[in-house]
Amino acid sequence: MEKSRSIRSFSRARTTERGFALVIALVLALLYFGLIELLMIDSSRELAAARRFRGRIVAETLAENAAEGAALRIADDTVTWTKFTRTDDQGEMDGEMRKSGNSYIITAKGISAGLESTQVSVRLQGAVEKPANPTSPVKITIEFAKHTQ
Numbered sequence: 198m199e200k201s202r203s204i205r206s207f208s209r210a211r212t213t214e215r216g217f218a219l220v221i222a223l224v225l226a227l228l229y230f231g232l233i234e235l236l237m238i239d240s241s242r243e244l245a246a247a248r249r250f251r252g253r254i255v256a257e258t259l260a261e262n263a264a265e266g267a268a269l270r271i272a273d274d275t276v277t278w279t280k281f282t283r284t285d286d287q288g289e290m291d292g293e294m295r296k297s298g299n300s301y302i303i304t305a306k307g308i309s310a311g312l313e314s315t316q317v318s319v320r321l322q323g324a325v326e327k328p329a330n331p332t333s334p335v336k337i338t339i340e341f342a343k344h345t346q
Contacts, residue, residue: 245313252315253346259290259307260319260344267292267303271325272335286310299324318345 266281271294281292292305303321308314322341328334 248311248313249315252309252311252313253317255287255309255311256307256315256317256346257344259288259309260292260305260317261307263290263292263305263307264303264319264321265292266290267294267305268301268321271296271301271337274327281305288314296325299326301325315346319343320345 263281263283266283267279269281270276270279277296279294281290283290288310289308290305291307292303294301294303301321301323303319305319305321306316307319308316320341320343321339323337323339326336326338328336
């Protein structure tokens with residue numbers, strides 16, 4: 198009898214802590230999975246923001262390149278209008294220059310390719326001053342620049 202009484206005293210069936218370890222394990226698992234889900238949500242939000250930022254930067258660069266391409270013959274007196282269009286794996290660029298006398302207006306647009314396609318426009322206004330001496334360089338000034346998204 199002594200042996201059976203000793204075994205009974207260590208039985209877990211008679212204690213009040215009967216599922217306590219299981220409940221704690223389940224709560225910790227739920228908290229852990231909740232933390233993982235929050236990290237996944239945050240990382241997907243950051244990825245979307247990075248894609249938008251990349252699209253905007255690429256579109257701005259394409260618009261600036263289109264403006265430069267349209268202004269290639271800005272110092273030539275015989276040119277009053279030029280158009281510049283290119284497409285590559287980064288996106289599309291389209292620029293146009295109109296000259297009237299000494300003043301010019303350049304409008305350009307860049308559209309980035311990819312998951313987050315963004316369009317940026319550039320408008321430049323300025324003047325081209327020819328020197329009295331033909332050997333002196335031409336002075337080109339930008340008086341106004343506007344970037345829009």
